[in-house]
Amino acid sequence: MVSGQVVIQMTDYKVKDIGLAEEGRMLIDYAEKHMPVLMHLRKKYAKSQPLKGMRIAGCLHVTKETAVLVETLRAAGADVSWSGCNPLSTNDKVAAGLAANDVPIFAWHNLNNEEYYWCIEQTLKSEPTLTLDDGADLIFTLHNKHQELIPNLYGGSEETTTGVIRVRAMAEDGALKYPIMAVNDADTKHLFDNVYGTGQSVFDGVMRASAILIAGKTVVIGGYGYCGRGMAERARGLGANVIVTEVDPVRGLQARMDGFRVMPMIEAAPEGDLFLTATGMKDVITGEHMKVMKDGAMFGNAGHYNVEINEPDLIALSEGPKKRVRHALDEYKLKDGRRLYLLGEGRLVNLTAAEGHPSEVMDLSFASQLNAMIWMTKNGKDLKPAVYEFPKELDNETAFAKLETMGISIDKWTEEQERYARAYAEGT
Numbered sequence: 497m498v499s500g501q502v503v504i505q506m507t508d509y510k511v512k513d514i515g516l517a518e519e520g521r522m523l524i525d526y527a528e529k530h531m532p533v534l535m536h537l538r539k540k541y542a543k544s545q546p547l548k549g550m551r552i553a554g555c556l557h558v559t560k561e562t563a564v565l566v567e568t569l570r571a572a573g574a575d576v577s578w579s580g581c582n583p584l585s586t587n588d589k590v591a592a593g594l595a596a597n598d599v600p601i602f603a604w605h606n607l608n609n610e611e612y613y614w615c616i617e618q619t620l621k622s623e624p625t626l627t628l629d630d631g632a633d634l635i636f637t638l639h640n641k642h643q644e645l646i647p648n649l650y651g652g653s654e655e656t657t658t659g660v661i662r663v664r665a666m667a668e669d670g671a672l673k674y675p676i677m678a679v680n681d682a683d684t685k686h687l688f689d690n691v692y693g694t695g696q697s698v699f700d701g702v703m704r705a706s707a708i709l710i711a712g713k714t715v716v717i718g719g720y721g722y723c724g725r726g727m728a729e730r731a732r733g734l735g736a737n738v739i740v741t742e743v744d745p746v747r748g749l750q751a752r753m754d755g756f757r758v759m760p761m762i763e764a765a766p767e768g769d770l771f772l773t774a775t776g777m778k779d780v781i782t783g784e785h786m787k788v789m790k791d792g793a794m795f796g797n798a799g800h801y802n803v804e805i806n807e808p809d810l811i812a813l814s815e816g817p818k819k820r821v822r823h824a825l826d827e828y829k830l831k832d833g834r835r836l837y838l839l840g841e842g843r844l845v846n847l848t849a850a851e852g853h854p855s856e857v858m859d860l861s862f863a864s865q866l867n868a869m870i871w872m873t874k875n876g877k878d879l880k881p882a883v884y885e886f887p888k889e890l891d892n893e894t895a896f897a898k899l900e901t902m903g904i905s906i907d908k909w910t911e912e913q914e915r916y917a918r919a920y921a922e923g924t
C-alpha cells in the first residue's frame with residue numbers, strides 16, 4: 497500500500513537556468529499539439545484519476561515530449577519526480593519549463609557521472625511507488641543502493657531495448673526485486689519509435705551536427721535491428737549508398753534482401769564516409785577499424801550507451817587533444833595525418849545533437865508508458881518480480897486511437913470471418 501507518510505517538496509528542483517522556463521513552456525505546448533493520443537488520455541484520466549496516490553520516479557531523456565508525459569502522469573493523479581537518463585540528452589529549456597510547473601526535476605545538459613547519479617538519488621527521496629526508466633539506471637540504483645525502498649514499489653516500466661535486456665538479465669540472475677513492464681516490447685513502441693523515430697531523428701542529429709550532404713555518401717549502419725533498419729531506410733531515402741554490418745545471420749540476410757550491401761565492419765571500414773551504430777553492444781567500431789578509415793570519415797551512435805564506438809582507441813590513435821569543430825562534432829587528428837570525426841561524443845546522436853524523436857512517434861511510446869503505469873498500479877502488488885510483456889489489448893487500443901487521430905479507419909472481421917479463423921477443419 498502507499499505509505500501516505502511522504503511529503504514531496506514540490507518546489508525541489510535543480511536545472512541549468514530557471515529563466516529558460518518560458519521558452520521551455522513554448523516547446524512543451526508545441527509538442528502537445530502533435531501528441532493527440534496522449535492528450536486524449538490526459539483528458540480522460542484527469543477525471544478518473546487512476547494514478548491517484550502514486551508517486552512516480554522517472555529517469556528518461558528530458559525532451560519536450562517527455563514533459564508532455566510527465567504532465568499527463570500528474571493529471572492522472574500521480575506525484576512525479578524526474579531525472580534525465582543520459583548526461584547529454586536534457587533540453588535545459590524543457591527542464592526549466594517543468595521546474596516552473598512545480599515538477600521536482602533534477603536534470604541539466606552535460607552533467608558528469610557523479611551529478612548524473614546525484615540527480616537519480618534526488619528523485620528517490622519521494623519514496624516512489626512506481627518507477628519509469630529508459631536504460632534501467634534508476635531500477636539499478638534502487639536495487640544497488642536503496643533496497644529499503646523496494647517494499648513501497650508496485651512496479652516499474654522500461655522504455656528501451658538495452659534497458660529491457662538489462663532487467664531481463666537481472667531477473668534471470670534472481671536479482672530483480674519488483675515487477676517491470678517491458679514497454680519497449682509493445683508493438684506500438686518498438687515498431688514505430690525504434691524504426692521511424694530513430695530512423696528520422698538520427699539523421700536530424702547528423703545534419704545539425706555536421707551539415708554534410710548525405711546523398712552520394714557511403715553510410716555504414718552497424719546493427720540491423722529495429723533502429724538500424726529505420727536508419728538504413730532513411731539513409732537510402734536521402735540518396736546514400738548503404739552498407740549494413742550484423743552478427744545475427746537472419747538479420748544480415750534480411751538486410752541483404754531489403755537491398756543493402758552486407759559485410760563485416762572491417763571490410764566496410766575503408767569504404768564508409770559516415771558510420772552509425774545501433775546495436776546495444778560495445779566495440780562495434782574500434783581502433784582496428786579506425787586505422788583503415790578514409791581521411792574525413794565520421795561516426796556516431798544511436799544505441800543507448802556510449803560504448804559502441806571505442807573512444808579510448810580513437811584517443812590513442814590521435815595526436816593531441818580533440819577539437820570541437822561544431823556543435824556536437826569533434827575532430828580527432830590522427831598521428832598519420834588523417835582526420836576522423838565523432839558525433840555527439842558517441843552518445844545517442846539524435847538526442848545529443850538534435851531533439852530526439854518527433855512528437856508524433858513519442859505519442860505512441862508515451863501512451864504505452866502511461867498505460868504501463870496504470871496497469872502496474874492495478875496489478876503490480878500481486879505480481880512476482882519479473883519482466884512482463886505489454887498487454888496486447890492495450891497495444892491495440894493505442895494503435896486504434898492513433899489511427900483515429902490520423903483520420904484512418906480499418907476493416908473489422910465479420911462474424912463469418914471470425915468463425916473461419918477458428919475453423920481448422922475447413923481446407924481446400
Ligand SMILES: NC(=O)c1ccc[n+]([C@@H]2O[C@H](COP(=O)([O-])OP(=O)(O)OC[C@H]3O[C@@H](n4cnc5c(N)ncnc54)[C@H](O)[C@@H]3O)[C@@H](O)[C@H]2O)c1
Nearest residue numbers: 656657658719721722723742743744775776777798799800
Ligand atoms: N537513439 C534512440 O533514440 C533509441 C531509440 C530506441 C532504441 N535505442 C537503442 O538502440 C539500440 C538498438 O535497439 P534496437 O531496438 O534496434 O535493438 P535490436 O536488438 O532490435 O537490434 C540490435 C541489432 O544489433 C545487432 N548487433 C549486435 N552486436 C553487433 C555487432 N557487434 N555488430 C553488428 N551488429 C550487431 C544485433 O544482432 C541486432 O540485430 C539499443 O541500445 C536501444 O536501447 C535508441
